[in-house]
Amino acid sequence: MGILNVTSDSFFDGGSYTNPQSIVKQCEKLLSEGADIIDLGAYSSRPGAIDISESEEIAKISSATEIILKHFPETIISIDTFRAKVANAGIAAGAAIINDISGGDLDDKMFETVANLNVPYILMHMKGNPQNMQTQTSYKNITTDVNLHLSEKIAKAKSYGMNDIIIDPGFGFAKTLEQNYELMNHLEMLHFHNLPILVGISRKSMIYKLFNSTxxxxxxxxxxxxxxxxxxxxxxxxxxxxxxxxxxxTIYQQLNSTAVK
Known part of the structure; x- marks a missing residue:
């Protein structure tokens, strides 16, 4: 899944892809390098992110989706949003997946909307919102607590008729550096849910803060x-x-293919 942020506030590439030409160029790069999915986001979820209006997010998502599909019509696009109306607009514009960092917590219409759209849903663990999540890092046991939270959310999603669910433990969201590594160390415990697992740790602070870098x-x-x-x-x-x-x-698959069975 290749990340394409059309916001000026992203922690890594904010402001880089805010016009049609730059969106097309970056999407072409991601696809040519082998991306299976383009994850399109217009609302930065970095800690302390600037809040933007729903209408602005809809406008950016709809426009970028249409631009991508005009140039690369076979592209599978996921919409990175926690707002039900944005999710609806993204799918209407031609996207195929909803990627919700809040797991339905920040919009009580999200599960109903995704169920009606009948599209895959990426359900992530987070506490709070992007503005305050790093003050909510209290857990008895990070892995157990994340698993319990995901179990409750999966059950709720299925009660709405959603069955195509992918889970994301939410590295960097309402978690300290140490908690992120503890969760990674026990990631296999998330297979308890028997659902696909998405991991998003690309260039996050759990990496660069360890080395006092960027x-x-x-x-x-x-x-x-x-x-x-x-x-x-x-x-x-x-x-x-x-x-x-x-x-x-490729290296991981090659190692597995030569392993003694």
Whole structure:
């Protein structure tokens, strides 16, 4: 899953893809490097992110989706949003998946909307919202608590008739650096749900803060953690750098193909 942010506020590439030409160029790059899905976001979810209006988010998502599909009509697009009306607009414009960082917590119409749209739904763990989530990092046991939260949300989603669900443990969302690594260390425990697992750790602070560096210097750490995530059974890697992630996947698959059965 290649990340395409059309916001000026993203922690890594904010402001880089805000006009049609730059959107097309970046999408072409991601697809040529092997992206299977383009994850399109217009609302930054970084800690302390600027809040934008629903109408602005809808306008950006709808426009970018139409631009991408005009130039690359076979593209599978996921809409990164926690707002039901944005989700609806994105699917109406031609997107195929909803990626909700809040797991339905920030819009009580989200589950009903996704069920009516009958599209796959990525359900992520987070507490609070992007503006206050880093003040909500109290857990008895991070892995157990995340699993319990996901179990409750999965049950609720299914009660609305949603069956095509992907889970995301939410690395970097309402979690300290140490909690992120503890969760990664026990990622295999999420297979309890028998659902596909998405991992999104690309250039996040759990990497660059460990080395007192920057997101721009976090590609090597991203590659290492993506490899570990694959070893622990992750099904989808959400990344800024598709070429490097595809190389991780190819090497991992080659190792598995030569393993003694």
């Amino acid at each position: 997101p721009q210097e976090a590609l090597n750490g991203t590659t290492i953690l993506n490899t570990i995530a694959l070893q622990k059974g992750a099904h989808i890697l959400r990344v800024h750098d598709v070429k490097e992630a595809k190389e991780c996947i």
